[in-house]
Amino acid sequence: MTITTGAPATATDAQAVAAKRRRRLASGRDAGPLVYLSLSVIVLVSIFPLYYILVTATRTNAEMNTRNPPLTPGSNLIGNIASAMEQANIPLALFNSAWVSALVALGAVLTSTMAGFALSHLGMKHEGTWLGAVMGTMMVPLQLGVIPLFIFMAAVNLVGNPMSVVLPYLTAAFGVFFMRQYLAQAMPKSLLEAARVDGASTRRIFWRIVLPIASPGMAVLAMLTFMQAWNEFFWPIIALNPSNPTVQVAISQLGQGYVHDQSVIMAGIFVCTMPVIIAFILLGKRITSGIVEGAVK
Amino acid sequence: MLLHQNRKGLSTARQGYLYLAPFVLLFFAFGLFPLIYSAVISLSDARLQNPSGGEFVGLENYTALFADQFFWNALKNTVTLGFMAIGPQLVIALVVANLLNYRLKGQLFWRIAIIVPYATSVAAATLIFSQLYSENFGLVNGFLTTLGLPAVNWQSGTFASQVAIASIVTWRWVGYNALLYLAAMQAISPEQYEAAELDGASKFRQFLSITIPEIRGTIVFTVILSTIGGMQLFIEPLLYEGGPTGMSGGLSRQYQTLALYMYQQGWANNRLGYGSAIAFTTLVLILVVLAAGFLLVRLGRALSDANIRRARTQASLVASHPEPARMELA
Numbered sequence: 016m017t018i019t020t021g022a023p024a025t026a027t028d029a030q031a032v033a034a035k036r037r038r039r040l041a042s043g044r045d046a047g048p049l050v051y052l053s054l055s056v057i058v059l060v061s062i063f064p065l066y067y068i069l070v071t072a073t074r075t076n077a078e079m080n081t082r083n084p085p086l087t088p089g090s091n092l093i094g095n096i097a098s099a100m101e102q103a104n105i106p107l108a109l110f111n112s113a114w115v116s117a118l119v120a121l122g123a124v125l126t127s128t129m130a131g132f133a134l135s136h137l138g139m140k141h142e143g144t145w146l147g148a149v150m151g152t153m154m155v156p157l158q159l160g161v162i163p164l165f166i167f168m169a170a171v172n173l174v175g176n177p178m179s180v181v182l183p184y185l186t187a188a189f190g191v192f193f194m195r196q197y198l199a200q201a202m203p204k205s206l207l208e209a210a211r212v213d214g215a216s217t218r219r220i221f222w223r224i225v226l227p228i229a230s231p232g233m234a235v236l237a238m239l240t241f242m243q244a245w246n247e248f249f250w251p252i253i254a255l256n257p258s259n260p261t262v263q264v265a266i267s268q269l270g271q272g273y274v275h276d277q278s279v280i281m282a283g284i285f286v287c288t289m290p291v292i293i294a295f296i297l298l299g300k301r302i303t304s305g306i307v308e309g310a311v312k
Numbered sequence: 313m314l315l316h317q318n319r320k321g322l323s324t325a326r327q328g329y330l331y332l333a334p335f336v337l338l339f340f341a342f343g344l345f346p347l348i349y350s351a352v353i354s355l356s357d358a359r360l361q362n363p364s365g366g367e368f369v370g371l372e373n374y375t376a377l378f379a380d381q382f383f384w385n386a387l388k389n390t391v392t393l394g395f396m397a398i399g400p401q402l403v404i405a406l407v408v409a410n411l412l413n414y415r416l417k418g419q420l421f422w423r424i425a426i427i428v429p430y431a432t433s434v435a436a437a438t439l440i441f442s443q444l445y446s447e448n449f450g451l452v453n454g455f456l457t458t459l460g461l462p463a464v465n466w467q468s469g470t471f472a473s474q475v476a477i478a479s480i481v482t483w484r485w486v487g488y489n490a491l492l493y494l495a496a497m498q499a500i501s502p503e504q505y506e507a508a509e510l511d512g513a514s515k516f517r518q519f520l521s522i523t524i525p526e527i528r529g530t531i532v533f534t535v536i537l538s539t540i541g542g543m544q545l546f547i548e549p550l551l552y553e554g555g556p557t558g559m560s561g562g563l564s565r566q567y568q569t570l571a572l573y574m575y576q577q578g579w580a581n582n583r584l585g586y587g588s589a590i591a592f593t594t595l596v597l598i599l600v601v602l603a604a605g606f607l608l609v610r611l612g613r614a615l616s617d618a619n620i621r622r623a624r625t626q627a628s629l630v631a632s633h634p635e636p637a638r639m640e641l642a
Contacts, residue, residue: 064483126334246435263433266435303420
């Protein structure tokens with residue numbers, strides 16, 4: 016068989032073409048216009064409600080309550096925010112949510128990293144069983160235990176105190192699994208063995224070796240946990256009272272009145288939600304890859 | 313030397329538990345124990361004013377619960393809302409993941425744009441959607457009437473309001489599930505698609521016969537988590553209409569869920585014992601649903617294994633006239 020024009024002239028060319036083809040296959044098929052079109056429609060649906068917060072928050076209630084409500088932002092944001100502040104203590108809510116979410120993130124990341132270290136490097140007996148049990152706790156619906164939890168918080172005088180929101184969220188099964196995967200991959204056993212030979216205690220190894228290696232993973236987990244704590248609603252609305260709220264409790268208060276001023280509600284939501292959404296978008300690369308890495312494959 | 317090893321051996325074994333302990337203890341104290349203890353409280357008439365001082369009343373709360381038409385209404389709503397929210401949510405997520413699995417320009421942009429709803433709090437999402445679905449001034453009805461379609465009563469229509477609430481859940485969770493599916497899809501070896509391509513399988517066929525079976529584990533995982541989430545739907549129905557009717561889940565309780573009914577009984581009607589009975593019953597129901605799900609998955613696996621065995625026997629029967637493609641499949 017003769018080699019026709021256009022076909023690879025030399026063996027190296029043929030290899031290069033084959034390699035290119037393999038690479039193309041490995042990284043997936045190229046997206047056509049239809050894929051981009053479908054994705055654009057989906058993205059539009061997923062972004063529009065967020066854009067509409069901005070539209071409503073910057074308009075007056077009268078402007079929104081028309082047959083054809085506006086689709087572009089107006090100029091009433093400051094006025095609406097001021098009214099929202101009168102209805103709920105939003106500065107206090109922002110402050111509370113910030114420290115509650117930070118404590119939750121810190122605590123959950125620490126307990127997860129410790130447990131992840133134990134389940135990846137300490138050679139525990141029945142390691143698989145323990146990991147299975149931790150994963151199993153993801154199937155336990157914690158919210159259904161709110162009544163005993165409320166009774167406990169009442170007994171220790173923490174009802175109404177944002178600390179009551181911190182305590183139940185100091186553990187995260189997802190976090191344990193995530194940190195275990197991360198450490199198993201990022202920290203070679205030989206490093207641990209070398210440190211042992213040098214006579215380092217487990218505590219020293221944890222603080223001096225594990226934490227520095229785990230810190231990128233811990234950062235991703237901290238962002239996810241902070242966001243979840245910030246958005247938590249069910250337990251805070253039970254455990255806290257309106258005079259000392261977190262942001263979600265404050266938002267729910269805005270909607271509780273007999274007269275609904277949508278623009279004021281949305282202004283409150285705008286102030287309480289945008290910080291997390293903006294941070295999420297800015298840190299999006301690390302967060303999305305974190306979710307993908309932590310996924311059960 | 314021996315002493316040294318002994319000390320070290322003991323200490324690592326023990327230290328494993330030591331490092332696991334904070335998670336286990338905190339989870340038990342604030343997660344598992346309250347859940348179990350709700351069974352005890354459900355046997356008492358504990359009230360909000362005196363939460364721990366309830367008197368033992370036996371199964372009274374449960375007999376009352378089973379005769380309570382609002383409980384059955386809440387159970388029915390939870391199931392229908394659950395199906396409406398979980399089914400479309402996971403199907404759309406699969407489609408989105410499949411789209412994201414193409415080689416895309418601006419890959420990161422698409423991923424973030426799709427996951428952003430997950431960063432929005434449920435409370436915020438619900439309040440935005442309740443405005444979009446507003447009967448007279450909402451954009452959705454505005455859009456429908458522009459198209460010449462009749463406006464829908466998204467708030468008091470039973471089916472319509474449940475669709476509206478399910479759409480909020482779907483909106484928030486599609487992106488998250490899509491990313492989980494995407495992660496699983498990226499672990500599938502490209503050779504499988506290549507072989508299917510050579511056999512002339514269409515893209516859709518490849519999706520059904522390769523992609524779906526390969527990520528079955530992840531699908532089961534998301535079904536479990538969404539089922540648990542679906543059984544606990546609370547904030548969406550509470551805030552959808554807002555105001556004082558929030559707790560009853562609409563004027564005619566048309567979307568009052570079990571979690572919402574528990575909240576109403578426990579906190580608005582002061583009946584913590586009765587609320588605990590609702591919570592504990594919900595827990596048992598979740599476990600039953602999950603157990604049934606596991607059995608179904610096992611049954612499905614057994615059936616598909618049997619199919620493979622049958623196919624193999626057939627393949628060995630025709631092996632005297634070997635066809636390359638069929639041999640490869642076997």
